Amino acid sequence: MTRRYFGTDGIRGTVGQAPITADFMLKLGWATGRVLNRERGRARVLIGKDTRISGYMFESALEAGLSAAGVDVSLLGPMPTPGIAYLTRTFRADAGIVISASHNPFADNGIKFFSSEGTKLADGIEEQIEAELEKPLTTVAASQLGKVARIDDAAGRYIEFCKSTLADRLSLHGLKIVLDCAHGATYHIAPNVFRELGADVSVIGASPDGLNINHEVGTTHPAALRAAVIQQGAQLGIAFDGDGDRVLLVDAEGREIDGDDILYLIATDRHAQGNLNGGVVGTLMSNFGLAMAMEQLDIPFERAKVGDRYVVERMAANGWYLGGESSGHIVCGHVQSTGDGIVSALQVVAIMMREGKPLSKLLAGLEKVPQVLVNVRLPTGTHAKTVMASEPLQQAVIALETELGEQGRVLLRASGTEPLIRVMVEGRAHLDVEALAQTLARKVQALLD
Template sequence: MGLFGTDGVRGRANQGNMTAEMALRLGAAAGRYFRREGTGMAAHRVVIGKDTRQSGYMLENALTAGLTSTGMNVLLLGPVPTPAVGLLARSMRADLGVMISASHNPADDNGIKFFGPDGFKLSDEAEAEISRMVDAGVHLADAPNIGRAKRIDDGRGRYVEYAKTTIPTGMTLEGLKVVIDCANGAAYRAAPDVLAELGATVIPVGVNPNGRNINLDCGSTHTDTCAQAVVAHGADVGIALDGDADRVMILDAQGQLADGDQLMALFATRWAGENRLRGGTLVATVMSNLGLERYLQRQGLALHRTKVGDRYVVEAMRAGGFNLGGEQSGHIVMTDYATTGDGLIAGLQFLAEMVRTGKSAADLMQSFERVPQRLDNVRYAAGARPLDAASVKAAIAEAEGQLAGKGRLLIRASGTEPLIRVMAECEDPELLDRVVEDVASALRDAV
C-alpha cells in the first residue's frame, strides 16, 4: 500500500507508520519539500491541527521536531476540524498545513494529512516525492536556521467566524432546535459555538473527549446516539459529524438518516436552480448510489464519478471547474466555501435551506429513491492479497454475470484500513444479497 493511502498516512498508533520516529522523519521530509529556498525565515511556516486522540500529543511533538529541524516555523492550532487546517494554511500564508487525525477510525488509530499552501490536499506526485525523501533522508537546517514553534490560541475562533459567513447575511437559525453530535472529536467546541452564535437552540452530544472515546458509539458512523437525542429532545434536526468533522450525516425529527448522496442531490438541485452549479455537474465517487445518478439525469444534470476518496473528488472538481462534489459517506465538498470536505459547513447549508424554504428536515432530505445497495467489508491480514486468489476472481466473474443489465458490482481495497469492500446495487433484493454473500464468502475463505 505504501506510506500514503487515500487520505494521508494512517495506521495504528505507535506501530508501523504511526510511530514518533516515523512522524519525525515525515515532518522533516515534508518540511524540506515545502520550504521555499532563498526567502527569510519568517516565510517558512506550517500550521498543525489535530483531533482529540491521546496519541495526537506524541505525533504533534514528533512532527514539530521534524519540521523545525528543516527550518520550518510551526504554528500549533490544537484541536480543530480538518477543514480548518486547509482554511488556515491558506489564510495564514503557510507553506504547509498538517492535520493529525484518523478521521472516523477508532481511537487507537491515527493519521497525518497534508495540505499545500493553497489549502488543498497534496497530489499523488507530491506524496510520492515526500515518501522518497523519508526513505532517503533529508538535509537538515544549519543551527542558526532551526525553526521555532508556538501555540496559536485563536485558530478555532478564526474557523468559527468563517463558518458563520457561509450562510446568507442576515439569516439566523432562531426557532430551530438542533442536535449536534461531534463524535468526541475535533469539532467538539467549534460546532456548538457556530450553531449557538447563529441563534439555534443547541443540544450538544459527543462533546466530552477524553483521548479514548473519539467516534465511540457516536458521530456520523454511529448515528443511533444522535437519533436518540433528536427524539428525546424533540429537536427539528440532527447533525452528526465524524472525528475530524470533514464528513456529516443529517437526521430528521424522527431520527431518520440522510447520507451524503441525498445531501448532494439537494444541494445540486438548489444550486442549479440558482445557476450556481458550475458545468451542471456533481462530482461523486463510484460508491454513490445509482438512484442519485438517475435523479440527476432527470434534472438535466450530470454525475462525474471518481475513485473513492475525497481527494480524488476534489482533483476532478478542480480539473473540470466544478464546485460541488462529495461522497456517500458524508464528505461534502463545496469549493465556494472550503478546500476539502467540511461537515459543519455542509450542515449549515442544510439548515439554511430549512430556514429559506420553511420545510422540515424530512421534506428536504429524501430527493430520490435509492436503488437497493449492500456493502460488506472483509478484513484481511497485512501482506495478504485475497483479490489475487483464483477462487475470488471466479466468484467476482460469476457475480458480474448475474448482475449484467440488472445492477452493478464494485470490489475495492480500502485505502485507510485492511479491508476489502464488496458493494453491489440491484433492484432485485434477493439477487443483491446472493451476489454480495457469494463474493464476500469467497474472500473470507481466501483470507
C-alpha cells in the same frame, strides 16, 4: 519508500507499528521542512490535530523535525481537518499538517498534508519529501532553528469562517438541532457555530478524553444521534466524524440522511437557483438512484474512485464545484477547498430554513435503490489486491453482474484506511441485494480461511 505514506486519506496506521511511530514523524517533519525551505525559503507550517491521545506525541515529534530543518511552526491545537485547510490559506502558510485518523478508533493515527492553497500537496512535492526521508537527519545551525508559536484564536477564526458561508442575516432561530461531535475535533467548534447562528442546540459526543474518539458516536455510529433526536423532539440531527470532514444527518423521524442525500439536496437547490455551475462528482459507491435523479434534472454526473482526493481531482478537471461521497465527505467548492462537515451541514440547514420544509419533503425527488455494503477483514499481511485478483472471486463477480444485468451493480474495493475488502451490491427493489452481498462476501472470506 513507497507512496503509501501519501495515500488517499493520508498516512494510516496503528501507534507503535511501522511506519506510524514518533521516530518516523520526527524524520517526516524534518524531510518536509527540508523540501519546503528549498522551494520557498524559510517556510512556515501549521500543525493541527484531532483529540486522540497519540496526537500529543506526534505533534511534538513533527514540531521537532520541522524546527531541526529550520521551519517555523504554528500550533493550532485540536481543530477539524477542514479548519486546518482554511487556516493554512488564511495565514498564508507554506503547508498545513493534520494529525488524525479520521473515523478510525483512537489507537490509530495518521497524517495529511495541505498545500498553501488548502488543497493536497503537489505530487512533485510529495516525491521530494519521500526522497529526503532516505537521507540521514541533520540539524541546521542553532541560529537557523525554526521557532514555534501557538495560534490562540484559531478556533474563533474558523467559527467565523463557517458562519460566513451562509447568506447574510440568515438566522436559525426556532430550529432545534442535536449535534454529535464524535468526541473529536469539532467538539469546541460546531456547537458554537450553530448556537451563534441562533439555533437551539443540544450536544452529544463532546467530551473527548483522548481514548473515546468515534466510540459509539459520530458518523460511524449514528444510533446515538437517532435516539437523541427522537427523545428530544429535534427537527434535525447532525453527526461528524473524528476530524470533522464528514457529516451525516438524521431527520425528525430518525431517518438517516447520508452523503448521497446531502449531494442531492445541495445540487438540486443550487441548480434551481442557477448557480450550480456545472455538474456533480460522486464515487463508485454513490447510489444508483442519485445518478438517475441527476440525469432526470439534466445535471451532469460523474463517478470518481472512492476517496476525497479523487473527487476533488475530477471536480477540478471538469471545473465543477460540488462533489462528495456517500460516507458524508462533501466538497462544496464554492466556499471551501476540501470536505467540510460543518459547512456542508450549514448548506442543508440553509435550504431547510429558506424553503420552510423538513428534509423528508426536500428529498421527495430522490428514489434510492437498496444498497448493501459488507466488510471482510483481512488477516495481517494479506494484501487486498491479491485476494480481489484471484480467479475464483473474479468469476463470482462476473456471474453476479450477469445475473443483475441493468438492474444493479457490484463493487469490490480495498479500504483506504483499514485492512478490509468492501463488498457492495445494489439493485432494484425486487432484488434481494442483502443475500447477494452476503453470498459474495462469504466467497471472499473463503479465500482467506
